[in-house]
Amino acid sequence: MTNHWRDIRNADLVMINGANPAEAHPVGFQWMLRAKLERGAKMIHVDPRFTRTSAVADKHLRIRVGTDVAYFGGLINYVLQNDLIHREYVQYATNAGLVVKDGYSFTDGLFNGYDPQKRAYDPTKWAYETGPDGFATVNIDHPRSVLNLMRAHYSRYTPDMVERITGIPQDQFLQVAQMVGEMGRPDKVMTIVYAVGLTHHTTGVQLIRSGAVLQLLLGNMGRPGGGMNAERGHANIQGNTDHAISWDILPGYLKVPAPGQRTIADYVTQSASKQLLPNSLNFFGANYRKFMVSLLKTWYGDAATAANEFAFDYLPKPQANASWLSIHDQALQGKMEGLMLSGMTATSIGPDSNQVLQALSKLKWLVVMDPFATTSSEFWRAPGMDASKIQTEVFMLPATHWIEKDGSFVNSGRWSQWKDQVLPPQGQSRHDHWILADLFARVRALYQQQGGKFPAPILDLTLPYQNPRQPDLDELAQEINGKDLTSGQRLSTFANLKDDGSTTAGDWIYTGSYPPSGNLAKRRDGVQDPAKNDPTGMGFYPNWAWSWPLNRRVLYNRASADTAGRPWDPARPGISWDPVGKKWVGDVPDYPPTADPANPASPLPFIMTGEGTGRLFSNGVIDGPFPEHYEPVESPIDNPLHPTVSATPVAFLYDKNAGRANRFGTSADYPYIATSYRLTEHEHYVTQNIPHLMQLQPEPFVEVPAELAKEKGIQTGDKVRVSSKRGKLEVRAVVTKRLGPLTVGDDKKKVYQIGIPIHWGFVGINTGQHWLANALTPFVGDANARTPEFKAFLVNIEKM
Amino acid sequence: MEVTRREFLGMSAGAGALGLSPLGFTLAKATHVMRNLRIEGATLSHSVCPYCAVGCALVAYTSKSANGDVKLLQIEGDPDSPVNEGRLCPKGASALQLAVSTRRVSSPLYRAPGATEWKQVSWDFTLDKLAANIKASRDRTFVTTDANGNVVNRCEGIAFAGGAAFSSEEGYFATKVMRSFGMVYLEQQARV
Numbered sequence: 004m005t006n007h008w009r010d011i012r013n014a015d016l017v018m019i020n021g022a023n024p025a026e027a028h029p030v031g032f033q034w035m036l037r038a039k040l041e042r043g044a045k046m047i048h049v050d051p052r053f054t055r056t057s058a059v060a061d062k063h064l065r066i067r068v069g070t071d072v073a074y075f076g077g078l079i080n081y082v083l084q085n086d087l088i089h090r091e092y093v094q095y096a097t098n099a100g101l102v103v104k105d106g107y108s109f110t111d112g113l114f115n116g117y118d119p120q121k122r123a124y125d126p127t128k129w130a131y132e133t134g135p136d137g138f139a140t141v142n143i144d145h146p147r148s149v150l151n152l153m154r155a156h157y158s159r160y161t162p163d164m165v166e167r168i169t170g171i172p173q174d175q176f177l178q179v180a181q182m183v184g185e186m187g188r189p190d191k192v193m194t195i196v197y198a199v200g201l202t203h204h205t206t207g208v209q210l211i212r213s214g215a216v217l218q219l220l221l222g223n224m225g226r227p228g229g230g231m232n233a234e235r236g237h238a239n240i241q242g243n244t245d246h247a248i249s250w251d252i253l254p255g256y257l258k259v260p261a262p263g264q265r266t267i268a269d270y271v272t273q274s275a276s277k278q279l280l281p282n283s284l285n286f287f288g289a290n291y292r293k294f295m296v297s298l299l300k301t302w303y304g305d306a307a308t309a310a311n312e313f314a315f316d317y318l319p320k321p322q323a324n325a326s327w328l329s330i331h332d333q334a335l336q337g338k339m340e341g342l343m344l345s346g347m348t349a350t351s352i353g354p355d356s357n358q359v360l361q362a363l364s365k366l367k368w369l370v371v372m373d374p375f376a377t378t379s380s381e382f383w384r385a386p387g388m389d390a391s392k393i394q395t396e397v398f399m400l401p402a403t404h405w406i407e408k409d410g411s412f413v414n415s416g417r418w419s420q421w422k423d424q425v426l427p428p429q430g431q432s433r434h435d436h437w438i439l440a441d442l443f444a445r446v447r448a449l450y451q452q453q454g455g456k457f458p459a460p461i462l463d464l465t466l467p468y469q470n471p472r473q474p475d476l477d478e479l480a481q482e483i484n485g486k487d488l489t490s491g492q493r494l495s496t497f498a499n500l501k502d503d504g505s506t507t508a509g510d511w512i513y514t515g516s517y518p519p520s521g522n523l524a525k526r527r528d529g530v531q532d533p534a535k536n537d538p539t540g541m542g543f544y545p546n547w548a549w550s551w552p553l554n555r556r557v558l559y560n561r562a563s564a565d566t567a568g569r570p571w572d573p574a575r576p577g578i579s580w581d582p583v584g585k586k587w588v589g590d591v592p593d594y595p596p597t598a599d600p601a602n603p604a605s606p607l608p609f610i611m612t613g614e615g616t617g618r619l620f621s622n623g624v625i626d627g628p629f630p631e632h633y634e635p636v637e638s639p640i641d642n643p644l645h646p647t648v649s650a651t652p653v654a655f656l657y658d659k660n661a662g663r664a665n666r667f668g669t670s671a672d673y674p675y676i677a678t679s680y681r682l683t684e685h686e687h688y689v690t691q692n693i694p695h696l697m698q699l700q701p702e703p704f705v706e707v708p709a710e711l712a713k714e715k716g717i718q719t720g721d722k723v724r725v726s727s728k729r730g731k732l733e734v735r736a737v738v739t740k741r742l743g744p745l746t747v748g749d750d751k752k753k754v755y756q757i758g759i760p761i762h763w764g765f766v767g768i769n770t771g772q773h774w775l776a777n778a779l780t781p782f783v784g785d786a787n788a789r790t791p792e793f794k795a796f797l798v799n800i801e802k803m
Numbered sequence: 804m805e806v807t808r809r810e811f812l813g814m815s816a817g818a819g820a821l822g823l824s825p826l827g828f829t830l831a832k833a834t835h836v837m838r839n840l841r842i843e844g845a846t847l848s849h850s851v852c853p854y855c856a857v858g859c860a861l862v863a864y865t866s867k868s869a870n871g872d873v874k875l876l877q878i879e880g881d882p883d884s885p886v887n888e889g890r891l892c893p894k895g896a897s898a899l900q901l902a903v904s905t906r907r908v909s910s911p912l913y914r915a916p917g918a919t920e921w922k923q924v925s926w927d928f929t930l931d932k933l934a935a936n937i938k939a940s941r942d943r944t945f946v947t948t949d950a951n952g953n954v955v956n957r958c959e960g961i962a963f964a965g966g967a968a969f970s971s972e973e974g975y976f977a978t979k980v981m982r983s984f985g986m987v988y989l990e991q992q993a994r995v
Contacts, residue, residue, distance in 0.1 A: 008857060008858070008886050009885050009886065027855065028855055028856075028857050029892040030857050030859050030880075030886075030887045030890050030891060030892055030895070031855075031857035031886075033887075033888075033890065234855075234856070234857075235855070235856035236855055236856060236967075236992070237854075237855065237856060237967030237968060237992050238851065238852065238853045238854060238855070238856060238858070238967070238968060239856075239966070239967055239968065239969065239970065239971060239974070240856055240967040240991065240992050240993055241856055242970075242971030242974060243966035243967060243969070243971060243974030243977075243991050243993075244991065244993045245971070246971055246974040246975040246978055247978050247989075248963070248964075248965070248966045248974050248977055248978055248981075248989055248990065248991040249989055249990060249991060249993060249994075250987055250988060250989045250990065253978075253982070254975065254978060259987075262949050262951065262953040262955050263951070263953045265953075265954070302979055302982075302983065316954055316956060317956065317983070318956070318982060319955065319956055319957035319958065319982065319985045319986065319987050320953070320954075320955040320956065320957060320987075321955075321957060321987035322949060322955070322957075325962075325987045325988040325989070326990055326994060327964065327990045327994050327995050329988070330962040330964065330988050330990060333959075333962075333988070338944075338959065338960065339960060339961075339962060339988070340940040340943065340944060340960040340961060341936055341937065341940045341960065341961040341962070342961070342962045342963075342964070343961070343962070343963045343964070343965070344964050344965055345963070345964070345965025345966060345969065345977070346965045346966065346967065346968035346969060347964050347965045347966075347967070347991070347992060349964070352995045353995075354995075367936070367940065368933075368936045368940075370933055372965070373908070374904075374907050374908065375904075375906055375907060375908060376906075376908060380912075383914060384919070390917070390918065390919040391917050391919055392917070393916070393917065394916040394917060395916065396913075396914070396915060396916050396936070397913070397914040398911070398912070398913055398914075398929050398932070398933060399908055399911065399912035399913075399914075399921065400911050400929060401907065401908040401909065401910065401911065402969075404853070404901065404902055405850070405851075405853040405968065405969070405970070406850055406853070406863065406875075406898075406902045407902075408969075408970060408973075409970070410969075410970025410971060410972045410973060411970055411971045411972065412851040412853075412858060412970065412971070413856075413858075413971055414851075414856050414857060414858025414886065415856040415857065415858070416858070416886075418858055418886070419971065420851045420858055420860065421849075422849060422850040422851045422861075422970075423848040423849050423850060423863075424848075425848040425850055425863045425865060425873075425875065425902075426865065426873055426875055426902060426903075427873060429903070429907055430907060430909050430910070431909060431910045431911070431926070432907065432908070433926070434973065435965075435966075435969045435973050435977070436969070436970075436972070436973035436976045436977065438930075439973075439976060439977055439980050440976070440980075441930055442930055442933055442934055442937070443980050443983075445930055445931060445933075445934035446934045446937050446938055446984070448934075449934060449935065449938045450938070453938075455938060455941070455942045456941060456942045456945035456947065457945060457947055457956055457985065460956075460982075460983040460984075460985065461983055461984065464979070464980070464983045474976060476970055476972040476973065479972035479973075479975055479976055480971075480972050482975075483971075483972065483975050509975055509979070510975060527849070527883060529860075529881075529883035529884050529885045530882070530883055530884070530885050530888055531882070531883045536885075537885075542885065544885040547884070547885050683892060683893060683894075684893050684894065685894070686854040686855060686894055689901070689968075690854075690894065690901075692901070692904060692906045693894075693897055693900045693901055693904075694900055695893075695897040695900055696893065696894065696897055696900075699893060768906075784994075788994060789994065790994045790995070791994070791995060793995075
């Protein structure tokens with residue numbers, strides 16, 4: 004989230020897309036309801052299903068899955084055509100006026116720079132025109148200004164086109180467009196709330212970008228009650244993304260180094276953003292080296308010196324994508340020997356669980372660290388598997404639960420909240436990090452005794468803990484924060500990090516979370532005393548826990564005030580310039596704290612980008628500088644915008660590239676759209692072990708639209724078989740009007756969407772009667788993030 | 804006066820804010836007495852809900868018996884939290900059943916290639932065997948220099964995935980260790 008849960012209360016319009024917070028994030032949903040109840044906010048829910056969220060929304064738009072780019076595109080076109088954008092904000096805080104280099108084009112579904120052999124673009128072709136000073140040319144009236152290119156790009160997204168793609172009737176769309184258009188007024192603000200209903204698509208990144216572009220045009224980024232707010236689905240998915248358990252990043256969103264980079268200078272040149280305008284602070288890019296050197300110093304200590312580039316060679320440099328789908332693809336190809344799973348079950352998660360089972364069967368060894376048995380620890384005896392033929396060596400290591408250890412969880416709103424160890428570990432279970440520390444010590448001993456491939460990073464890794472086999476999480480929290488090696492003092496801000504090896508920081512965005520005064524994630528000044536603990540009245544609660552970076556509660560908050568530093572809406576200030584005190588007040592400013600807005604040399608508002616502004620146009624993504632609607636890989640219709648380039652031209656096709664048989668179906672065999680989701684009573688798969696929750700939602704089902712059920716003679720409670728090209732599910736049907744038919748495409752095709760809750764498997768309290776929902780989902784992901792397309796695929800349904 | 808369960812719950816929810824319920828007496832007081840009976844003499848600890856990422860703050864009550872065993876008595880929403888103000892969903896409200904369960908795996912288990920059953924083993928057995936596996940796979944699949952002569956120092960044959968359910972500091976430690984093994988295949992629940 005750019006903002007945080009409680010802040011949603013500050014919105015005038017709550018737009019919820021691809022999410023069902025009333026059921027999936029019920030307690031977070033109170034802030035949307037309170038916006039409605041306490042300040043008369045309106046709520047719009049755009050989702051294929053009518054859910055409990057829709058039930059309390061002012062407007063529910065039923066949308067065909069995977070078409071939100073077109074929906075947002077229609078809104079962007081509407082606000083541009085009707086001059087409803089927040090002009091002053093757009094000119095000050097976005098790249099609307101920058102001129103794009105000659106050669107930019109978009110024809111028949113393809114941007115310039117496309118290589119059909121590689122199925123890839125060259126994003127460097129989407130650059131700005133630069134002047135003799137090397138900075139981007141600014142001229143908003145230029146035919147190739149970002150704003151003018153945008154107008155042309157989005158002019159195709161008419162209400163009629165939106166209807167043809169999304170299935171949302173024009174009159175309903177226009178009602179919502181009018182509500183959204185009002186949010187471009189400086190005294191109005193909209194929040195966009197989304198979840199994996201937007202991300203789980205082959206166009207997932209561009210779906211999110213579409214929302215962000217709309218928010219920039221309306222002047223809603225950086226403002227209380229505004230922003231792009233992702234509801235994340237696991238307790239600490241945010242914290243461990245920040246700490247980079249992800250192939251493409253190092254802690255604090257530093258890029259992972261690439262082959263060919265021999266020095267830190269090479270790395271910084273290729274990884275950090277460059278200053279593109281004279282007044283751009285380019286804070287991240289300008290300080291990249293400091294953050295990287297401080298990380299290397301943290302990990303490799305005395306072995307990291309200026310003379311050896313701070314042991315930059317110790318960091319692995321991947322050649323190709325190494326994310327979730329790639330792990331299983333490599334296993335299928337026999338190239339992956341071992342897989343370690345900690346609190347994650349590959350089999351249930353999928354996608355294409357049957358293929359994942361084959362992948363696991365080809366491993367030499369698999370280790371599962373979990374408190375409970377999972378569909379991965381038990382994969383070798385899954386229904387249909389012959390254990391005697393599976394050569395994978397499997398280890399099940401009992402791990403502790405959250406309540407048996409301390410440490411922090413970081414919520415969707417970036418609040419790092421410390422928790423106590425309440426209970427001792429049950430039975431023989433051990434903490435995940437103690438298991439890893441012990442394993443590491445044993446591997447290190449083997450390298451010490453036997454030698455082996457490049458042992459240096461293993462031998463030199465710092466383990467400055469009282470017991471290196473059992474580090475305290477408090478010790479690790481201090482290491483993450485970092486310190487000044489000269490004084491030995493912990494640092495209070497990443498502004499004090501150095502690039503000469505004299506500072507450490509395990510994750511620079513957490514520097515300041517554990518200053519000399521103590522661990523700020525433990526702070527508890529909450530709603531017990533609002534007058535004292537929420538001094539601005541904006542719900543920031545600055546002394547409750549700690550929020551990265553630097554305890555800032557709303558990211559990009561410089562954009563919450565106008566060029567003179569006055570809040571766009573004085574009733575809802577983020578930060579404002581205090582001309583007497585000569586400093587910014589309110590939230591922790593996302594800006595130099597004493598930079599006077601009257602000074603023409605003061606930096607542009609978005610200090611983290613090279614432009615110094617928000618990006619309506621960007622070459623930071625690999626599938627187009629503007630979002631464009633592409634059909635899901637499995638779709639019932641051709642793309643009405645450009646039928647010859649129907650699905651995204653840049654998604655990586657794993658099966659095809661590896662020479663495996665095609666596993667995508669067509670609407671001739673699989674005529675119905677399906678989507679997957681969670682229920683209130685379950686969280687992924689772990690809740691299959693919780694008696695109360697299994698009593699509340701005991702068995703799997705699919706939701707079937709009433710009209711389709713009538714056609715097929717299906718009644719609630721009937722057993723049905725839902726099948727895709729990849730697998731099948733045999734469960735009971737719930738016939739419902741919550742899923743209505745849609746009319747889409749140029750020939751007004753009637754399409755049905757089927758809903759599939761994901762939670763059940765062959766392990767848990769209620770087992771043995773069903774198969775995994777993700778047996779149906781396709782093994783393909785977003786071009787940028789490789790996030791699988793869990794939310795849009797084709798199936799058939801039959802009564803059994 | 805007939806009160807349905809739903810109405811009753813609605814009243815008690817309102818009582819939290821207003822102090823007085825539509826029934827004409829203070830439910831908060833009754834709730835307080837009931838809670839005190841259950842948690843009398845208990846130790847209060849702070850936690851955070853282990854399920855979704857709203858980050859509802861929890862309070863947990865434990866008691867210690869004479870033999871030193873710690874018993875978890877109750878988990879409830881933390882009324883001080885600006886995130887949840889004491890509220891919990893069905894999952895958070897049943898967190899006690901996640902914390903304490905007879906379904907937990909009781910010891911390390913091992914399945915040899917081709918075996919049809921688990922074998923109970925010791926921690927030392929699994930960790931020694933795994934350490935040997937990691938070293939063997941790492942040494943077999945480690946690439947020091949790629950085809951273009953670039954130093955890449957990566958291990959291509961081992962992957963690690965996980966971490967959306969453990970503490971941040973554990974996640975940081977996992978990254979630190981895995982990168983030092985040279986691993987490039989790293990994933991957690993963010994994508995899936």
